[in-house]
Amino acid sequence: MDARALAALAANPGCRRRALMDAAGVDKAAVARVLGNPAPFGQSQFAFVRGHAFEARVKAEGCAELLRLLGAPESTEAVLPDLSAPGPEGRVARTRLALKEATAAGRWTLLDHPLLVLEVADSPVYLEPDAIAVRPDGSWTVVEVKSFPILDGSADAVKVGAAARQAAVYVLALERLGFGTPEHRVLLVCPKDFSNLPAAEFVDVRKQLSVTRRQLTRLTRIEEIAAALPEGTTFDLRLADDGRTATRPAAELSDAVDQLPAAYAPECLASCELSFHCREQARGCGAVEVLGRGVRGELGALTEVEQVLAAALGTEGDPDDPAVAALRRAHALRAEALGCR
Amino acid sequence: MSPVSDAARAAGTATERILHDTLHGTHRGVVVDSPPGAGKSTLVVRAAQELVAAGESLMVVAQTNAQVDDLVDRLATADPGLPIGRLHGSDSPPDPVLDRHEAVLKSAKAADLAGAKVVIATAAKWAFVKDVEPWRHAIVDEAYQMRSDALLQVAGLFERALFVGDPGQLDPFSVVGAEQWAGLSYDPSASAVVTLLAHNPGLPQHRLPVSWRLPASAAPLVSDAFYPYTPFRSGTGHGDRRLSFGVPGDGSGPDRVVDEAAASGWGLLELPARRTPRTDPEAVRAIALVVRRLLDRGGVAVSERGTAPVGPDRIAVGTAHRDQAAAVRAALADLGVTGVTVDTANRLQGREFDVTVVLHPLSGRPDATAFHLETGRLCVLASRHRHACIVVCRAGVSELLDEHPSTEPVQLGVTVKFPDGWEANHAVLAHLSEHRVTWRP
Amino acid sequence: MSLISVLARAEAMATGRATPLATARHRHLSDRPLVFVPLTTAGEVGAPLGALVGTDRDEPRLLAVPQPRDRDLRFAFLAELAQVVLPYLESYADDTETEPATRNREKSEVCADAPQIVVANTSAVEYVRLLGRSTRFRRTAEDDPDEPHPVPARVPLLGRWLTHYGERARTPGSALLLSATELLTRHWATGQSNLEDQHLGALLAWVEPPEGMTGIEAARRAESHRGPDGLLVFPPAGPATDPVFDNTVLAPAAARYDAGITGAGEEIARLLAGQMRPTWDAVWRSMDLLRELPEGAHVADRWKRDRWSYTSHRDRVRAGEPPQPRRDDAVSAAQKLAGRETAQVRLEAQEALDDPLVMAGRRLAGEAFAGRVDRVEMAMSEGKVPKPRPLVTVLTQDRPHLDEDAKLYRALPDGRTQQARFVEWAGSGAVLLRVVNGMGRGKVPDPGTVPEEGDEVCWTLFEHAPRGGAGLPEPEDTPWTHGGPPGAAAATVTADTPTAPVAVTESPDLATTEDYL
Numbered sequence A: 001m002d003a004r005a006l007a008a009l010a011a012n013p014g015c016r017r018r019a020l021m022d023a024a025g026v027d028k029a030a031v032a033r034v035l036g037n038p039a040p041f042g043q044s045q046f047a048f049v050r051g052h053a054f055e056a057r058v059k060a061e062g063c064a065e066l067l068r069l070l071g072a073p074e075s076t077e078a079v080l081p082d083l084s085a086p087g088p089e090g091r092v093a094r095t096r097l098a099l100k101e102a103t104a105a106g107r108w109t110l111l112d113h114p115l116l117v118l119e120v121a122d123s124p125v126y127l128e129p130d131a132i133a134v135r136p137d138g139s140w141t142v143v144e145v146k147s148f149p150i151l152d153g154s155a156d157a158v159k160v161g162a163a164a165r166q167a168a169v170y171v172l173a174l175e176r177l178g179f180g181t182p183e184h185r186v187l188l189v190c191p192k193d194f195s196n197l198p199a200a201e202f203v204d205v206r207k208q209l210s211v212t213r214r215q216l217t218r219l220t221r222i223e224e225i226a227a228a229l230p231e232g233t234t235f236d237l238r239l240a241d242d243g244r245t246a247t248r249p250a251a252e253l254s255d256a257v258d259q260l261p262a263a264y265a266p267e268c269l270a271s272c273e274l275s276f277h278c279r280e281q282a283r284g285c286g287a288v289e290v291l292g293r294g295v296r297g298e299l300g301a302l303t304e305v306e307q308v309l310a311a312a313l314g315t316e317g318d319p320d321d322p323a324v325a326a327l328r329r330a331h332a333l334r335a336e337a338l339g340c341r
Numbered sequence B: 001m002s003p004v005s006d007a008a009r010a011a012g013t014a015t016e017r018i019l020h021d022t023l024h025g026t027h028r029g030v031v032v033d034s035p036p037g038a039g040k041s042t043l044v045v046r047a048a049q050e051l052v053a054a055g056e057s058l059m060v061v062a063q064t065n066a067q068v069d070d071l072v073d074r075l076a077t078a079d080p081g082l083p084i085g086r087l088h089g090s091d092s093p094p095d096p097v098l099d100r101h102e103a104v105l106k107s108a109k110a111a112d113l114a115g116a117k118v119v120i121a122t123a124a125k126w127a128f129v130k131d132v133e134p135w136r137h138a139i140v141d142e143a144y145q146m147r148s149d150a151l152l153q154v155a156g157l158f159e160r161a162l163f164v165g166d167p168g169q170l171d172p173f174s175v176v177g178a179e180q181w182a183g184l185s186y187d188p189s190a191s192a193v194v195t196l197l198a199h200n201p202g203l204p205q206h207r208l209p210v211s212w213r214l215p216a217s218a219a220p221l222v223s224d225a226f227y228p229y230t231p232f233r234s235g236t237g238h239g240d241r242r243l244s245f246g247v248p249g250d251g252s253g254p255d256r257v258v259d260e261a262a263a264s265g266w267g268l269l270e271l272p273a274r275r276t277p278r279t280d281p282e283a284v285r286a287i288a289l290v291v292r293r294l295l296d297r298g299g300v301a302v303s304e305r306g307t308a309p310v311g312p313d314r315i316a317v318g319t320a321h322r323d324q325a326a327a328v329r330a331a332l333a334d335l336g337v338t339g340v341t342v343d344t345a346n347r348l349q350g351r352e353f354d355v356t357v358v359l360h361p362l363s364g365r366p367d368a369t370a371f372h373l374e375t376g377r378l379c380v381l382a383s384r385h386r387h388a389c390i391v392v393c394r395a396g397v398s399e400l401l402d403e404h405p406s407t408e409p410v411q412l413g414v415t416v417k418f419p420d421g422w423e424a425n426h427a428v429l430a431h432l433s434e435h436r437v438t439w440r441p
Numbered sequence C: 001m002s003l004i005s006v007l008a009r010a011e012a013m014a015t016g017r018a019t020p021l022a023t024a025r026h027r028h029l030s031d032r033p034l035v036f037v038p039l040t041t042a043g044e045v046g047a048p049l050g051a052l053v054g055t056d057r058d059e060p061r062l063l064a065v066p067q068p069r070d071r072d073l074r075f076a077f078l079a080e081l082a083q084v085v086l087p088y089l090e091s092y093a094d095d096t097e098t099e100p101a102t103r104n105r106e107k108s109e110v111c112a113d114a115p116q117i118v119v120a121n122t123s124a125v126e127y128v129r130l131l132g133r134s135t136r137f138r139r140t141a142e143d144d145p146d147e148p149h150p151v152p153a154r155v156p157l158l159g160r161w162l163t164h165y166g167e168r169a170r171t172p173g174s175a176l177l178l179s180a181t182e183l184l185t186r187h188w189a190t191g192q193s194n195l196e197d198q199h200l201g202a203l204l205a206w207v208e209p210p211e212g213m214t215g216i217e218a219a220r221r222a223e224s225h226r227g228p229d230g231l232l233v234f235p236p237a238g239p240a241t242d243p244v245f246d247n248t249v250l251a252p253a254a255a256r257y258d259a260g261i262t263g264a265g266e267e268i269a270r271l272l273a274g275q276m277r278p279t280w281d282a283v284w285r286s287m288d289l290l291r292e293l294p295e296g297a298h299v300a301d302r303w304k305r306d307r308w309s310y311t312s313h314r315d316r317v318r319a320g321e322p323p324q325p326r327r328d329d330a331v332s333a334a335q336k337l338a339g340r341e342t343a344q345v346r347l348e349a350q351e352a353l354d355d356p357l358v359m360a361g362r363r364l365a366g367e368a369f370a371g372r373v374d375r376v377e378m379a380m381s382e383g384k385v386p387k388p389r390p391l392v393t394v395l396t397q398d399r400p401h402l403d404e405d406a407k408l409y410r411a412l413p414d415g416r417t418q419q420a421r422f423v424e425w426a427g428s429g430a431v432l433l434r435v436v437n438g439m440g441r442g443k444v445p446d447p448g449t450v451p452e453e454g455d456e457v458c459w460t461l462f463e464h465a466p467r468g469g470a471g472l473p474e475p476e477d478t479p480w481t482h483g484g485p486p487g488a489a490a491a492t493v494t495a496d497t498p499t500a501p502v503a504v505t506e507s508p509d510l511a512t513t514e515d516y517l
Helices: A003-011 A016-023 A028-034 A045-058 A060-070 A087-105 A157-175 A206-219 A222-227 A250-258 A266-270 A275-284 A293-298 A305-313 A322-338 B003-024 B040-053 B065-078 B096-100 B148-157 B192-199 B219-226 B253-264 B281-296 B322-334 B375-381 B397-402 B421-435 C003-015 C071-090 C122-135 C155-168 C180-187 C200-207 C215-224 C243-258 C264-291 C299-318 C330-354 C356-364 C488-493
Strands: A109-112 A116-120 A123-127 A131-134 A139-145 A185-191 A198-204 B029-033 B058-062 B084-087 B104-107 B118-122 B135-140 B158-165 B205-207 B242-245 B266-271 B299-303 B306-309 B315-319 B341-344 B353-359 B385-394 B436-438 C034-040 C048-054 C061-064 C096-099 C108-111 C117-119 C177-179 C368-377 C391-396 C407-411 C417-425 C430-435 C456-460
Touching: A003 A016, A003 A123, A003 A157, A003 A206, A016 A028, A016 A206, A016 A222, A028 A250, A045 A060, A045 A139, A045 A198, A045 C243, A060 A109, A060 A131, A060 A139, A060 A185, A060 A198, A087 A109, A087 A116, A087 A123, A087 A131, A116 A157, A116 A206, A123 A157, A139 A157, A157 A185, A157 A198, A157 A206, A250 A275, A266 A275, A293 C003, A305 A322, A305 C003, A322 C003, A322 C356, B003 B029, B003 B040, B003 B205, B029 B192, B040 B058, B040 B065, B040 B135, B040 B158, B058 B065, B065 B084, B065 B096, B065 B118, B135 B148, B148 B158, B148 B192, B148 C330, B158 B192, B219 B375, B219 B421, B242 B253, B253 B266, B253 B281, B253 B385, B253 B421, B253 B436, B266 B281, B266 B421, B281 B315, B281 B322, B281 B353, B281 B385, B299 B353, B299 B385, B315 B322, B322 B341, B375 B421, B397 B421, B421 B436, C003 C356, C034 C071, C034 C122, C034 C264, C048 C071, C048 C264, C061 C071, C061 C264, C071 C155, C108 C299, C117 C122, C117 C264, C122 C155, C122 C177, C155 C177, C155 C299, C177 C180, C180 C200, C180 C264, C200 C215, C200 C264, C243 C264, C299 C330, C330 C356, C356 C368, C368 C430
Parallel strands: A139 A185, B029 B158, B029 B205, B058 B118, B058 B135, B084 B104, B084 B118, B135 B158, B266 B385, B266 B436, B315 B341, B315 B353, B353 B385, C034 C117, C117 C177
Antiparallel strands: A109 A131, A116 A123, A131 A139, A185 A198, B242 B299, B299 B306, C034 C048, C048 C061, C096 C108, C368 C391, C368 C456, C391 C430, C407 C417, C407 C456, C417 C430
C-alpha cells in the first residue's frame, strides 16, 4: 500500500473488500487478471517520460525553481541532504534525522524523495513524497509535483482533489513523527499552461487531513472484517516458479474474494482494479447501484432492479410505500407518453 | 456581573462599533457577520434610523420580497413618521400588512418614491433601477445569501454600504455550472461578501457576538459545529427559559421526546434503521404526532419576554425537501392541526419559533449527498428555536456518514469553507444522541 | 437522477436495450455538420496527435503528427486543421437574413444558417476549448515580424473560432458544438450508469445492440474486448489514446520515424486512422439515430439563438477585435452566467412543451399537471372595467406541488402562453384555477381561449418563456465591490500614461526549450 492507495480508500469507505485487500497488501490488479476481469488502467510511456522530464526540471540546479515557487528569496541556496540508505527502514531513519537537523538549522533545506512511514492496521506503510521543504523558521512544507497543467491559474479539480488527499497522507505521517510542524497547506507544482515551465499553488489540505485521520481510524476495524472470514481464507495466487504465472484456479480465488462484501458503485471503475469483477457481480444480483449511486435516493427500500420493475408494474410492493406509489405513477406516465404498452 | 448582562454589554459594544464605522468610518464598506438570532434585523433598523437622522440618503437591499416586507414593517413600527419607500415588482405587490403604516409609500417605479428617506427593495428589483443619482448609503441585508453577480448589478447605485448577513446559512447557488470562474475573485456564483472582501480586504469586519434567540442549551452546539472560527454565545443563561406542559406525558415515544426536549432543549426521536423514500411515512407521521402532542399538552414558554402559551404559530416543522414538507402538512391536516409553519430549510431562513421539529436531512437515506451534507441546511434547521428543537431521524446516520466517499474536487484559489459538512453532521449527531428517545411506531 | 429516468434505466437493464427518454429530437442537427475526432498525446497538454475531420462521412480528412514532441509538426497539423475547418465555418458567413426591428433591437442581419461541429464526447468538447486556448494567442509572422516562432497564418483565427464554439457549448440547449454522447444520453436511457455512458462505443451498443447480443454484452465488448494484437477492438473515442496502443504500437513507430526510416510517417498516420475510424463512424451513426426522431417544435427557436451567436462572432472577427481574453472580466462572467441560467430554464420548459415524455417527468415531479376539464364557470374581475376571469376545474391524477395562489401556465394552440392562478383543491384530484389572461381584450373571451368542459389540458407551474434578469453595467463601470473597471489596476501602476482603461492585450504563452526539438 502506498499514499495513493491509502488516499483512495476515501473514495469508497464502505467497501470492506477493498479495505481488507488493500490493508493486507494484496495485488488487486493481479487478482483481477486471474479472475478474468483485468483492470483497464495503464500508463502511456509518453506521459511517463514527460512527467519525469518535468520533475527533473523542477529540481534542476539545486532545486532553484522549486525554491522560487516556495517563496524563498532570490538566489537562496538550499541544503540538499543525502537521504540514501539501505532498505526502507534505513531511509526512514535517514529522513527523520535529516528533518531534525534541518529544523534546527535555520535555513532552507530540501528533502528530495524522502521516505516516511505510517502505521496502518499494525503494519508499516512507506510513503515517498516528491519533496519536503524545511524553511528557515523550521516549518515543513510538503511538495507534490504533478504532470497535469495549471492553465490560466486553474487546474482539473478532480486531479487537484486527488493530489490533495495524497499530500494529506504525507502531512499526517509528518505529524506523527512527534516533532516539528508540518504546514497544513502543501505546494502543488504543475506545468504552466502549455509549457514545461513549473507553476505552483498552495493547497489547503485541512479537510483532506481530517478525512485521512478518519479513514485510518476505520482501518483499525480491519481486524473485525478479517475475523468474519472463514478460517484459512487467502488471496494467494500461488505463483509458479517464474514468479508471474498464477496457478490458483480462478473459481477458487473468486470464492475467496467473494467472502468479502463489496460496496460496488460505478465510481469504482475509475479507481479500483477489482471494479470490473465487482460490477459483474453487482449486475448478477440486479443491484440498483449498477445504475449509479444517485439512483438509490428515490427508491427507498427497493434495492434490486427486479423489485423496482415489479413495483412499477404493480405486481409487487406496498402501494402505501411512497417509492412504490411513485414508481407506479412513473410507469403509467411513461406508458401514456410513449402511447403504447 | 451576571453572564447575561455581560452578554448584553458585549453585544452593545459590537453594535456601537458597527454604527460608528458605518456613520463615521473612512471605508466604503462594513461587513457584519450575524449568527442566528443575534439581532441582525434590530441592527439594520437601528443603522437605518441613525443614517436617516444624520441626513444621509439610504437604500436597503434584501434578497426576497418577504424579507423586504418584514424590514419595512419593522422600520415603520420603530419609526412611524419616517417616510419609507417600498419599491416592488409590477407583478409582486407588497404584503397588505404594510397598509397599516401610513408613511410607507409603495410603487413599482423608483421615481415615485423620491419623497422617501429610505427606499427598500429586493436585489432583483434594484437591478432594474437605472439612470438615478447614486444613494450615499446602502444597507445590504442577508449579504451571504446574495450572489456576487447580483451585487455587481446594484453596487453602482450606492457609494458605500453596510453588509449584514449570516455566513452559516445556505450558500447561494446556480442552476448551471460555474466551475470555469472558480477561484476568480469575482466568481459570479460566489457569495457577494466573498467577492467584496476579495477586492477590498481592508474593510472593517464585525461580528454580533450574542444570540438572543438560541437558548443556553443550543448556542454552544450551534456555535461549535457551524461557526468554529467565529464563536458566539447565548444571551440567556441556563434556567432563564423554561418550557412546561399542563398535561403530563403518557409515556409514548412522542411524549417522551417532548419531555426530553423541554428539559434539555434537544430531543432526538430515533426510529428503527431503515432505508426509506424521502417522504418516509413513519417519520412523517411521527413528526405530526409530536406536533399534535406539543399542542394537546398545553405547552407554556417562560422567557425573559414573559410567559406565553406555545400555540401553533410558535411551532415550526423543518425539512430538507419540498415533498417532505408537503407530506408533513398532509399528515398534520389528518390530525386536525392547523396554523403550524411547515417548510424547507431554504424558506425557514431568518425565521424564529419557540419549538421546532426537524426531519433530519439524512434520515433513512441510502447515501449522503453534497445537498444533504451542506452545513447551511443543518445549521438553519438546528437554529430556529428559542426553547427546544426536536429531531426525528432513522437510526444509522452515523454509519451512513462513515461510508460517505470523500472525493470532493478541489478548485485552485478557492478558500476552503469551514466547517466541513461531514464534521458538522457528526458533531450535531453526537450531541443529539445524548437526548435520544428510541421509538418503534 | 429523477425517478422517471431511474425507471427508464431499470427497464433498459431488464430488456437489454436502451429505452427512450424523449419522443422528439431536442437538438438541432445540421444538414452538413462537420465531424471532428481528435486524438491527443498522453502527458502533453493539448498536443494534437491526430484527427479525422470533415463533412463527408465516407471520406474523412486524416491529419497526423508523427512526432508530437516536435512543435513545428504540431503547428503544421494545426495549419492543416485550419485549412479544413475555417473554410467550413466561413461558408455560412455571407448568407444572411434581415431581422426586423423589435422593441429592444434595431433592424439587424443574422446568418441564415450556421456551421455545426460534432465531436464524440464531452472530453472532445473540452479539447476543442483547449485547442482554442492554445492557439488564439499565438503570433503569426504577419502579427509580429520579430516573433521567433511564428505560427502559420490562420492558426490564431482557428483558435478564436474554436474558443467561441467551445464557450457556446456551455449554454444549455445550444447546438453549435455537440457531442455524440450528450446527444444519445439526452434521448435514450441505457441499463448502465451515466459514468459508463461517457464511453461512446458502450453507449451506442446499448442504443443499438448487434443481433443476438444484449446491451450489457455489447457494451462490455465495446469497453474492453481486445484483438490478438492486444489492442482494443473499439478504441477509446478520444481524445486520450489507449495506453496499450501508445506503448506497443505508437512508441515503436515513433522510434522508427525518429530514426528516419522511410515510410514511418505514413505508417503512423495509418495507425492513428485505425484508432480513430471506429469513433468517426460511431459519431455519424449517432446522428443517424437522432435523425429518426422528429425535431422538437422549439428546436428552431434555439437554433436561431445559435445563429445569432455565430453571426456576432463573425462580426467581432470582421471588426478586427482581439481574441477572447484568458479569463472573463467580472461583467462578462456575470453576463454569461445569467444567459446560461435563462437558457437552462428555457430549455427545460421548451423540451417539456415539445415532448409528452419530458412533460411526464415534470408531472411526476409535481411541476405540471394534465387532466380533463370538469367544469367552467364564468366570472369577472372586480374593478372599473371588469374582465373575464373564468374559473376552471381540472380533474387530474397528477399531484402538483401547488402553493397558495400559485401561477400556472399553459400553451395555447397559437403558441401563446396563457396564465392562471391556483384557487384551491376542489376535492381530491380536482384543481380549481382562475384563468387570468390570454382571452383577448373584450368582455367576452375570444373563441377558443377558455378551456371547455371535456377538454384535455396541461398546466405547468413553470414559465414557458423565462425572461432574463436586469442588465449589467458596462465593463468600464464595474463597481468598487468587484475591483473596478478591468485594466484599471494596470493603469494605476503606470500612472504617467493616459489612464483610460485600455483593453489589456494578452501576450502569447511562454514555452521552454523542450517545446522546440
